[in-house]
Amino acid sequence: MSGEKSLKVALLGAGTVGAQTARILLDDAQALAERSGVSLELIGIAVRTVDAKRDVQLPAELFTTDANALIDQADVVIELLGGLQPAGDYIARALSRGASVVTGNKALIAAEGARLNALAAANGAQLRYEAAVAGAIPILRPIADSLAGDHITKVMGIVNGTTNFILDAMDSTGAAFADVLAEAQALGYAEADPTADVGGHDAAAKAAILASLAFHTTVSSDQVHTEGITQVTAEDVAAAADAGYVIKLLAIAQKDEAGVSVRVYPSLIKRSHPLASVRGAFNAVFVEAENAGDLMFYGAGAGGNPTASAVMGDVVAVARQLAAGAPLPNGSADLPVNLLDFDQITTRYWIGLSITDQPGVLARVADVFGTHGVSIESMIQHGGEGSEAASLRILTHLGTEAALRTTVEALEALDVVNTVTSVMRVEGN
Ligand SMILES: NC(=O)C1=CN([C@@H]2O[C@H](COP(=O)(O)OP(=O)(O)OC[C@H]3O[C@@H](n4cnc5c(N)ncnc54)[C@H](OP(=O)(O)O)[C@@H]3O)[C@@H](O)[C@H]2O)C=CC1
Numbered sequence: 001m002s003g004e005k006s007l008k009v010a011l012l013g014a015g016t017v018g019a020q021t022a023r024i025l026l027d028d029a030q031a032l033a034e035r036s037g038v039s040l041e042l043i044g045i046a047v048r049t050v051d052a053k054r055d056v057q058l059p060a061e062l063f064t065t066d067a068n069a070l071i072d073q074a075d076v077v078i079e080l081l082g083g084l085q086p087a088g089d090y091i092a093r094a095l096s097r098g099a100s101v102v103t104g105n106k107a108l109i110a111a112e113g114a115r116l117n118a119l120a121a122a123n124g125a126q127l128r129y130e131a132a133v134a135g136a137i138p139i140l141r142p143i144a145d146s147l148a149g150d151h152i153t154k155v156m157g158i159v160n161g162t163t164n165f166i167l168d169a170m171d172s173t174g175a176a177f178a179d180v181l182a183e184a185q186a187l188g189y190a191e192a193d194p195t196a197d198v199g200g201h202d203a204a205a206k207a208a209i210l211a212s213l214a215f216h217t218t219v220s221s222d223q224v225h226t227e228g229i230t231q232v233t234a235e236d237v238a239a240a241a242d243a244g245y246v247i248k249l250l251a252i253a254q255k256d257e258a259g260v261s262v263r264v265y266p267s268l269i270k271r272s273h274p275l276a277s278v279r280g281a282f283n284a285v286f287v288e289a290e291n292a293g294d295l296m297f298y299g300a301g302a303g304g305n306p307t308a309s310a311v312m313g314d315v316v317a318v319a320r321q322l323a324a325g326a327p328l329p330n331g332s333a334d335l336p337v338n339l340l341d342f343d344q345i346t347t348r349y350w351i352g353l354s355i356t357d358q359p360g361v362l363a364r365v366a367d368v369f370g371t372h373g374v375s376i377e378s379m380i381q382h383g384g385e386g387s388e389a390a391s392l393r394i395l396t397h398l399g400t401e402a403a404l405r406t407t408v409e410a411l412e413a414l415d416v417v418n419t420v421t422s423v424m425r426v427e428g429n
């Protein structure tokens with residue numbers, strides 16, 4: 001590590017986020033030096049294609065395709081490539097030689113955060129990843145630092161900008177899923193492979209990171225129950241709107257006496273719920289803590305400038321610590337986790353049925369719920385008069401996932417049920 005009051009910064013990636021990060025490093029050099037107590041010298045930018053068209057005009061001499069050579073000269077490495085490899089090897093290489101790393105790579109942190117954190121600690125380096133969850137919103141440091149003296153019981157949020165952008169457009173304009181996805185990609189919100197967004201995997205990685213920090217443990221993305229929004233139809237969105245709900249992709253990490261559950265799925269929430277008003281690519285995260293009570297964090301969840309802001313916050317934090325020569329704080333304890341099976345979680349279901357309207361049909365449907373120990377909050381029938389088919393919308397009280405699922409299976413087998421038209425969970429009060 002260099003001893004002078006200047007830190008050599010290597011940037012890996014100059015895409016949506018990397019290009020804006022480079023712009024801030026170059027344009028705000030003076031202010032960053034004042035705030036860090038040390039100047040930050042951008043020594044190079046590693047990319048795949050040096051002469052690719054960029055969102056920002058950057059000095060050509062900074063570009064290289066030799067990431068390893070750049071890493072080997074750096075005090076601080078900013079990784080904004082995305083994906084597990086080669087990003088993982090580059091980060092490990094930097095940490096192994098004592099260089100600190102800032103990354104926005106949630107896929108990698110959710111998969112290998114424990115190993116990389118241990119590598120950082122072993123080499124006296126820092127590893128920071130505020131940008132990995134909810135774009136510009138400061139959420140990881142509040143959870144890890146500000147709430148370190150409290151007990152977090154639940155984190156629930158909209159943490160994927162692309163899917164919120166899509167669901168919001170479907171709700172407000174009735175737009176088709178595919179058209180809105182193309183727009184989200186053009187705006188730079190979507191991942192390089194947008195199935196990570198619409199399949200819920202990006203939100204699952206963020207949920208794993210949030211759960212790990214909130215509950216002082218290690219949860220990886222493959223331990224998160226994950227459902228995306230590809231099955232959500234325009235009819236679901238319209239029916240939800242009709243009943244006073246909006247559909248959002250929620251990431252939920254919850255801890256109670258039974259254990260920890262971490263899950264991502266599209267869910268109905270009441271239009272009056274604060275999360276319902278989160279529009280476009282914005283994100284919001286609710287945190288419930290025993291002593292702090294309820295907290296809500298809101299802001300831009302994706303895009304070049306907002307995410308670069310979070311990256312630069314981490315870079316300044318790293319630089320301050322290096323400039324002060326301060327010892328690294330002790331990491332959060334890595335407690336054993338009792339992850340609940342998804343069948344054990346409790347939630348409410350909203351079930352749409354097409355039924356054959358005949359005397360006694362509602363009682364027969366209600367019987368199915370009773371048999372499985374699931375209590376009904378409301379049952380609304382539309383149509384049926386003068387025609388055979390009617391639609392039924394049923395909202396349940398809280399039940400276990402296992403009981404709710406077997407109820408739906410039994411409904412499918414009932415002779416008066418033509419089809420189960422939708423099944424969606426309901427969250428929030
Ligand atoms: N976009 C967003 O809103 C957000 C993104 N993130 C995360 O930030 C990271 C970057 O995202 P984003 O900027 O959107 O990604 P982009 O796809 O826009 O940019 C990726 C950059 O990495 C470079 N790159 C990719 N693979 C390699 C490689 N093997 N060797 C060298 N360079 C490589 C590309 O080079 P070239 O230009 O030559 O192709 C490009 O400059 C990801 O981890 C993402 O999940 C986090 C929060 C929000």
Ligand SMILES: N[C@@H](CC=O)C(=O)O
Nearest residue numbers: 160161162189191302
């Ligand atoms: N693809 C992600 C980008 C930010 O993490 C999203 O849409 O939220």
